[in-house]
Amino acid sequence: KQEVTQIPAALSVPEGENLVLNCSFTDSAIYNLQWFRQDPGKGLTSLLLIQSSQREQTSGRLNASLDKSSGRSTLYIAASQPGDSATYLCVAFGNEKLTFGTGTRLTIIP
Amino acid sequence: DGGITQSPKYLFRKEGQNVTLSCEQNLNHDAMYWYRQDPGQGLRLIYYSQIVNDFQKGDIAEGYSVSREKKESFPLTVTSAQKNPTAFYLCASSTPRGQVNSPLHFGNGTRLTVT
Numbered sequence: 004k005q006e007v008t009q010i011p012a013a014l015s016v017p018e019g020e021n022l023v024l025n026c027s028f029t030d031s032a033i034y035n036l037q038w039f040r041q042d043p044g045k046g047l048t049s050l051l052l053i054q055s056s057q058r059e060q061t062s063g064r065l066n067a068s069l070d071k072s073s074g075r076s077t078l079y080i081a082a083s084q085p086g087d088s089a090t091y092l093c094v095a096f097g098n099e100k101l102t103f104g105t106g107t108r109l110t111i112i113p
Numbered sequence: 114d115g116g117i118t119q120s121p122k123y124l125f126r127k128e129g130q131n132v133t134l135s136c137e138q139n140l141n142h143d144a145m146y147w148y149r150q151d152p153g154q155g156l157r158l159i160y161y162s163q164i165v166n167d168f169q170k171g172d173i174a175e176g177y178s179v180s181r182e183k184k185e186s187f188p189l190t191v192t193s194a195q196k197n198p199t200a201f202y203l204c205a206s207s208t209p210r211g212q213v214n215s216p217l218h219f220g221n222g223t224r225l226t227v228t
Contacts, residue, residue, distance in 0.1 A: 046221040054214055105155040
């Protein structure tokens, strides 16, 4: 059974710093991994999708990496801003089902 | 713009009443999903559908029902049999499972409160 873990559950960082969010999965037989952000009371907004054949994807200040052999994905946020404050979730796409992590609640301190 | 529309945003019902949550997508996606999110918890799968006129139970289907008569629509009914219906409900869609480069798209959610 796939398990997806995001540690830490909460993170506070001063504005302007670079930061890394972690996503670990137990079953490496995945074909996609996707990162989302969720603002309070809202739906999930897609940030980046990494296919299993890729090692990383970039969008603006965001860079997501995938290492299937170690069961790990990271989301790197450069030059953090208060607007980056949100909960970040990752989801692993397996052939049987999608498995979500429980998220990291990120707070950027102005 | 293509996307997923969930309505209403907020829904209030009395205990014992059935209620239907709407989910419509114009992304031409075959697969659609319903998730439930409770405070401090991750997303839990209620039902999913890979194709029109077919759907499967997820991890917490008891007390819920769905239909998939049209590709673009996947309504969820919360029945009186659901013991703890108050939650935030999220609908999602994608191209069929197994296809690479097939991101999951979410609606903005419906917050259901049952008293």
